[in-house]
Amino acid sequence: MLSDRENYIRNARFQGPEWIPMYAGISNASWDQHRKEMEKVALRHPDFFPYVKEGWRNYDNFDFGPGYTKGVPFIDEWGCTWLSAVNGLQGAVINEPLQSWDDLESYHVPDAEVTADWEQIERNIRQAKAEGRLTQGGPSHGFIFLQLQYLRGFENLMVDMALGEPKLARLIDMLIEHNMKIVENYLRFGVDILEFGDDLGTQTATIISPADLRKWIMPAYAKLAAPCKTAGVLIAMHSDGRTLEILEDQIAAGVEIVNPQDLCNGIDNLAKYIKGKACIRLDVDRQSIVPFGTRKDIHDLIEEEVRKLGDPRGGLEFIVGIYPPTPPENVDALCEAFGKFRTYWWD
Numbered sequence: 198m199l200s201d202r203e204n205y206i207r208n209a210r211f212q213g214p215e216w217i218p219m220y221a222g223i224s225n226a227s228w229d230q231h232r233k234e235m236e237k238v239a240l241r242h243p244d245f246f247p248y249v250k251e252g253w254r255n256y257d258n259f260d261f262g263p264g265y266t267k268g269v270p271f272i273d274e275w276g277c278t279w280l281s282a283v284n285g286l287q288g289a290v291i292n293e294p295l296q297s298w299d300d301l302e303s304y305h306v307p308d309a310e311v312t313a314d315w316e317q318i319e320r321n322i323r324q325a326k327a328e329g330r331l332t333q334g335g336p337s338h339g340f341i342f343l344q345l346q347y348l349r350g351f352e353n354l355m356v357d358m359a360l361g362e363p364k365l366a367r368l369i370d371m372l373i374e375h376n377m378k379i380v381e382n383y384l385r386f387g388v389d390i391l392e393f394g395d396d397l398g399t400q401t402a403t404i405i406s407p408a409d410l411r412k413w414i415m416p417a418y419a420k421l422a423a424p425c426k427t428a429g430v431l432i433a434m435h436s437d438g439r440t441l442e443i444l445e446d447q448i449a450a451g452v453e454i455v456n457p458q459d460l461c462n463g464i465d466n467l468a469k470y471i472k473g474k475a476c477i478r479l480d481v482d483r484q485s486i487v488p489f490g491t492r493k494d495i496h497d498l499i500e501e502e503v504r505k506l507g508d509p510r511g512g513l514e515f516i517v518g519i520y521p522p523t524p525p526e527n528v529d530a531l532c533e534a535f536g537k538f539r540t541y542w543w544d
Contacts, residue, residue: 202331206389208511209431209454209476217507217542218514219535221245223528225261225285227519232256238525242532261285274307277347286520293350298364306371309378322386334383335392336376338435341417342395342404344372358409365413373417380421390431390454393418398438400461407442415443415450422451433478441466448475456480456516459502468505477506481517481531488523492530499534500541509542 199207199215208214223246228235236253239246263271264279264287271279271288281288295304318334325332339347345354345368357365383391395414397403403410418434425432433454434447441462444455457467458480471477479502481487486494499515506513515535519528 200329202329202389205331205514206431208514209390211473211476211508211510211512213509214511215540217503217539219245219539220514220516221519221528221531221535222517223519224521225259225265226283226521227285227523228254229256229259229261229285230521231525234525235528238529238532241529242536245532245535264288274312275344275348283521290347293348293353295348295368296350296353298362301364301368306375309375309382313379315382318382319386322388326387331390332386332388333390333392333433334379334386334388335394336379336421338394338396340376340393340395341369341372342397342410342414345369355405358405358413369413369417373420376421377424380424384424384428384430388430390433391422391425392433392435393421393452394435396435396437397443398436398440398458398461400439402439403443404438407446410443411446415446418447418452419450426451435478435480437480441470444471445474454478454514458482459498460485464502464505472506473508473512476512476514478514478516479506481515483518483520483523487517487519487527487531490527492526492533495527495530496534496537499531499538503538503541507542515539 204214204216205218206212208218223235223239233256236249236251239249240251261284264273265281265285267281267284269281270291273279276294277290278292279288280291295301322332322334345365348368349357354365356362380391397410397414422432431454432452433456434452435456436447437458439461440457444457447455452475454476455471456478457471459467460482467477467479481502482498486498490498502515503513517531
């Protein structure tokens with residue numbers, strides 16, 4: 198029997214896995230909402246929640262961390278102030294450190310070599326490798342497109358792109374330089390996967406036109422992906438929202454594992470346009486069926502997705518984030534469906 202790591206890599210490379218990789222992540226906001234009831238469900242499904250033990254956290258005095266604690270502002274290393282309205286959910290940036298381009302010359306991008314404990318990260322990766330576990334790492338979520346919004350503000354950024362602001366190109370180069378150091382460190386540690394994350398879609402379309410994404414953003418992804426491709430390291434790209442029209446652009450930039458959300462992109466669309474071109478890390482619905490559907494609704498959704506997107510050669514994995522108001526019983530139904538259909542093709 199393959200190890201989880203071996204199975205994952207074979208699935209991502211279309212080399213015939215033994216099962217479909219499936220992962221569920223419960224947000225701290227959901228843990229805070231449902232507490233012991235959610236814990237009971239997690240304990241019933243140790244395959245998906247091996248880290249959960251009875252009494253594993255203090256729900257009344259849990260530290261949600263900087264930027265995730267309701268009403269407590271947090272200033273990050275970029276000078277962005279974050280404020281959350283819900284414990285356990287990341288807040289929003291409420292200022293714009295580069296609202297004026299006059300400040301660009303005096304603005305200092307954080308030094309990636311000192312903003313993380315690289316010695317500890319390397320030790321963690323070495324331990325994971327010694328234990329035969331999958332290893333991954335990468336820049337923080339929102340590393341290019343969202344970071345531009347955090348620094349400039351959304352409206353300013355839209356005007357910059359529309360007018361072809363030369364200083365925007367300079368700022369993007371600064372972000373590439375910062376993130377390249379992070380990429381190079383993880384490559385030096387010998388990780389299996391480089392993870393990129395940048396939300397590019399709304400519910401119905403990309404945030405900006407595919408043409409503008411190709412002009413401003415995709416070249417940055419390609420530059421950061423290039424050393425990963427040279428090293429033979431898998432590249433995964435997360436992006437929320439409707440991204441169907443640019444998934445092939447991500448693949449062209451070097452991405453081998455795309456992460457579309459299922460319903461806003463359309464299961465049939467993904468089967469028609471993307472299946473077989475890259476591994477699909479399918480982001481399972483978190484807006485309607487998982488939080489509000491019946492057990493049968495959830496079961497039917499997972500079955501449909503496996504039947505339409507699955508293949509014995511591989512190329513399909515599942516990931517789902519659990520957020521309020523998803524009830525524990527729906528998480529239980531989801532895990533049951535995962536357990537049933539992750540070996541569908543081999544049965």
